[in-house]
Amino acid sequence: MSDDTDDAQPPRRLNSLEDRNAVVESALDRAIKRGDFDDLPGRGKPLTGLHGSSDPDWWIKQKLDSEGINGVAPAAFQLRKENAVLEDTVDAFTEESDVRDYLAGFNARVREAVMDLREGPPVFTPPRDVEKEVAAWRRRRNAMKNDSVTEAEPGDPEAEPGYQPVDPESVGSPRRWWHRFRR
Incomplete structure (x- = not known):
């Protein structure tokens, strides 16, 4: 027999929880001591995702x-949401060709969702007329350019961002919700 067999320990039976804990702790x-845990990536950095929420x-x-x-939802819901903000989305484009491409893609998604009867609720979102939407985009774009060109007097309250004129008839005590039922 060689000296290697003297170093090898016969496997022990771990009958109790304390024995198992002792083996794990010694390992x-x-x-x-060997330094297996030195220089691990993320050492000394906080764990991500531990912000205290208990979201299942x-x-x-x-x-x-x-x-x-x-956008993990049926196509009908995604198209409804996209249709609701379509003008804002289109207004973010600077080129007419981008507007046309986006509207063509939107209309293609609407047609595809209408034809696909397997998925989700029915689609009530209509396709958009590309020419009308491009014309509306041009009008809104020109209006934004004209608004930015006209400048108000300094110190004018209407020049302040977020300014809304107050209706004199609406000033006073607010109507209570139960006043609707008195007649």
């Missing part, structure tokens, strides 16, 4: 964020 201590769907939300997936 961790040996690994620390944290893992799926984290996966969706890491994969860059947004």
Whole structure:
């Protein structure tokens, strides 16, 4: 027999929880002494995702964020949301060709969702007329340019951002909700 057999220990039976804990602790201590845990990536940095919320769907939300997936809903709901903010989305474009491309894509998604009867609720979002939307985009764009050209006098309250004129008839005590029922 060689000297290697003297170093090898026969496997012990771990009958109790204390025995198992002792084996694990001794293995961790040996690994620390060897330096197995030195220079690990993330050492000394806080753990991400421990902000105190107890959301049961944290893992799926984290996966969706890491994969860059947004808009996990039936096409009818996505198109409704997109249709509601379509003007704002289109107004962000600076080129007419971009507006046309976006509207063509939107109309293609609407047609595809209408034809696909397998998924979700029915689609009530109508396709948009590209020429009318482009003309409306031009009008809004020209109006924004004209508004930015006209300048108000300094110190004029109407020049302040967020200024809203007050209706003199609405000034006074607010109507209570129960006044609607008195007649």
